[in-house]
Amino acid sequence: MSKILIVEDDNEIAMLEKDYLEISGYETELIQDGCKVVDAVLAGDYDLILLDLMLPGSSGYDICREIRDKIDIPILMVTAKTESIDKIRGLGLGADDYIAKPFDPAELVARVKSHLSRYERLAGGDLKKKPALDTLAQQGTIQIGNLKIMTLSYKAYRGEQEIKFPNREFELLKFLAMNPDIVFSKEQLFVKIWGYDYVGASATVMVHINRIREKIEEDPSNPKIIETVWGAGYRLNA
Incomplete structure (x- = not known):
């Protein structure tokens, strides 16, 4: 049974999330103080985090940044802040998705499941560990x-230096690398990688592409590997 950490200081919303997730077969735990979240995540055994942005003690942005530096599990931001800049900031810090309040509980459960x-x-059955496939290192190499x-083995190297990617970024890079010289729109990439249609698809893909470029390009401001095709999308140049 997957275990979901709900980080939400509004008790009514927290109970709504908790009830719908538990009815759907998930185990849940609730934290309402932002200062307690990071320690709980590192000490616990959670499979996904529903993270509010406006919390007492510590903001969801700071929590997301700190968690993402230490562990790779899905982080879904649930918040009333709906401006594009807020979404882009959250996604840029490593959040996997953004759910605006008020939300349809059925949609929230569907996002969690997805x-x-x-x-x-991606992790071969263990959400917190990359698959141990070192013996296959010479296979499936691009x-x-x-x-x-x-x-x-879900690894990437720039020269001799290993580059660390969260699962979502690696899957996006892998998909483009396995389909070189083909232009994909932001919407197409979102459906391919995230698995469903979503109104925030363009901003989500843009943020993840920029994060990948920062790690693989010699000059991220003038990318040569992942190129923007204006008005069309992105293309990985082989």
Whole structure:
């Protein structure tokens, strides 16, 4: 049974999330103080976090940044802040998705299910560990200049230096690398990687592409590997 951490200081919303998730077969735990979240995540055994942004003690942005630096599990921000800049900031800090209040509880459960399934598939059944496939390191390798993408072991190297990617970023890079010289729109990439249609698809993909570029490009402001095709989308140049 997957265990969901609900971080929400509004008791009515927290109980709504808790009830719907538990009815859907998930185990839940609730924290309402932002200062307690990071320690609880590192000490606990959670499979996904529903994270409010406006919390007492510590903001959801700071919590997301600190968690993402330490552990790779799905983080879904649930908040009343709906401006594009707020969404882009959250996604840029490593959040996997953004759910605006008020929300349809059925949609929230569907998003949770989708993210859990995708992370589990990427991690080979363990949400918190990359698959141990070092013996297959020479298989499924894509070389682009000095960038090496190992599609089976979910590792990437720039020269001899390993690059650390959250699962979602690696899956996006892997998909583009396995489909080189093809232009994909932001909406197409979102459906391919996130698995469903979503009104915030364009901003989500843009943020993740920029984060990937910062790690793989010699000059992220003038990318050569992942190129923007204006008015069309993105293309990985092989």
